[in-house]
């Protein structure tokens with residue numbers, strides 16, 4: 170049987186769990202499911218099991234905005250992050266909405282039905298779902314295998330008893346104690362693994378980090394003293410919020426400093442590295458990259474652990490290229506030989522966009538390179554679809570939370586206005602740019618797999634949390650680039666939307682929320698109202714408009730006008746007025762998630778339901794209001810307004826990109842010219858996380 174939900178989330182990792190929590194909090198009553206291909210939640214933090222696995226950005230920004238990170242360490246170990254994700258899911262009642270072992274394969278959108286049909290597979294058996302809104306939280310890399318470039322002679326090495334492992338598939342029982350280990354790579358995984366393998370109970374005899382080229386490595390305190398002090402003085406939530414903002418500002422400042430004054434930043438980093446390594450160490454050979462800081466990600470190491478094991482002689486760094494594996498280890502291009510019992514290929518991840526799901530819109534397969542990313546969370550021409558992909562220069566969750574907030578606002582907005590379909594429409598005046606700002610040859614060759622970004626807002630991916638926190642969190646929904654419509658009209662009057670009463674059936678996204686006891690609805694409304702008071706608002710109030718662009722301010726004015734029209738219309742219906750205001754403030758309407766064919770009727774339905782139920786108890790006489798007719802394609806006149814705005818202002822917000830930004834990846838071509846490997850994505854933007862499309866640098 171095909172199951173229908175309002176929202177179908179793909180992936181139960183950090184992003185999918187966060188998305189579900191936002192739905193629970195902001196749009197209670199929304200029906201949703203989370204499809205998870207694996208048998209466990211947690212995504213990355215459940216998959217990776219290599220020694221020392223930890224975050225490489227701070228947990229105060231990698232943690233959810235809505236749930237404080239209370240752990241000791243600023244850069245936490247993998248199991249602690251996994252527990253945090255699981256506890257969050259449990260606390261928010263999300264865990265029983267996850268369907269495990271189901272891999273989404275194909276998603277087909279029908280505009281007539283305003284519905285996605287998602288084909289998944291469990292143990293080879295097809296399973297189908299339908300939904301009104303599809304939300305991809307499937308990460309950015311393939312879970313099947315990491316990137317494994319070809320090396321000559323591997324068979325000679327393994328047949329002589331050597332072991333080769335990839336960090337993504339770390340063998341549970343690998344005993345590395347007393348072994349000679351080579352870690353190929355210089356990325357976040359390599360700099361995490363080297364000290365973890367070289368120290369502690371099962372320490373290796375020696376660890377060599379073999380890299381083709383150096384990476385910037387910075388030491389950060391493992392424990393954030395400011396966070397500790399704040400926790401002693403403030404309630405947990407307040408301490409978390411302050412620490413989070415502190416880290417956002419520090420990270421942003423360090424990024425901006427790097428982009429604007431790369432020479433100064435290089436100098437500062439070098440000085441810090443020299444101070445941590447033994448006298449006479451060849452810092453420039455092993456720790457001075459050919460590129461500027463943030464051309465590629467920086468690697469963060471807590472309390473300088475990597476430098477410490479080098480200092481202690483437990484580990485060393487070799488900067489050279491692999492010629493071939495031999496029966497005893499690896500021969501380098503320079504002729505040197507490294508002996509090893511175990512070789513770890515920390516050579517990166519394989520990119521997989523949107524969980525590898527093929528998307529089809531009204532019979533036509535979506536070619537991702539033909540699409541343009543809207544606000545870094547939707548795709549042009551792909552209706553009722555959102556996705557989470559984190560920042561390249563800050564913690565993933567900062568963006569994931571913003572996307573979740575936006576999607577909830579968008580869905581609420583649609584329901585309030587009777588829209589069932591939303592699609593970002595490309596503007597022919599906006600020029601295409603690569604999805605990622607990397608100019609190297611290998612990236613250029615691989616970008617055919619990805620959507621485009623545009624040369625101006627809202628199509629340009631800014632990777633700037635501070636800016637997004639204003640424009641995504643507070644900006645108007647109808648910015649002229651999103652086309653809304655009411656979808657197909659259904660003849661006749663919709664059946665009662667009252668919870669517990671006859672519900673419409675079918676696969677429309679306007680399907681009503683499941684029956685709930687009246688008391689529960691009231692509790693939810695109170696909860697929503699409280700959430701509103703805490704600043705979870707659907708609309709910015711006048712004072713907030715000051716920091717918004719002209720388009721957003723106009724949108725807010727229109728929103729206010731729309732609300733006052735609604736309120737005026739309700740004056741002859743006091744109960745409806747009261748309920749409508751409550752629902753509007755809480756960002757929820759009646760019936761289903763997205764408005765059904767009855768359009769505006771959804772807005773008043775809860776008031777009617779309360780009246781109907783109260784009438785049954787003898788309190789109130791029911792006066793059912795007929796829904797206002799909604800003309801297809803022009804609900805509430807908003808479509809027309811959107812189209813008018815479509816030709817309005819285009820804010821070219823490239824102005825703060827320094828000229829050096831376009832030049833900075835050139836030097837990477839040198840590193841990569843030997844590299845014919847397929848696209849891989851290297852994770853890890855230390856301290857500030859980077860989604861990095863690259864080749865085998867790790």
Ligand SMILES: Cc1cc2nc3c(=O)[nH]c(=O)nc-3n(C[C@H](O)[C@H](O)[C@H](O)COP(=O)(O)OP(=O)(O)OC[C@H]3O[C@@H](n4cnc5c(N)ncnc54)[C@H](O)[C@@H]3O)c2cc1C
Pocket residue numbers: 179180181182183184185204205206207210211212213214217223224225226227231271272273274306307308309310312358523524525526557559563564565566852853858
């Ligand atoms: C080792 C490592 C360390 C990292 N450290 C940091 C860090 O410190 N800071 C940071 O900001 N980022 C870090 N990242 C990036 C990290 O991936 C993100 O921070 C975050 O965990 C991503 O969460 P996600 O839920 O979006 O994706 P994932 O964690 O990848 O989860 C995606 C989930 O979707 C499921 N899925 C995928 N496709 C389908 C499908 N077709 N059908 C059903 N289910 C599907 C997967 O099984 C998985 O459970 C790291 C990445 C790695 C690999």
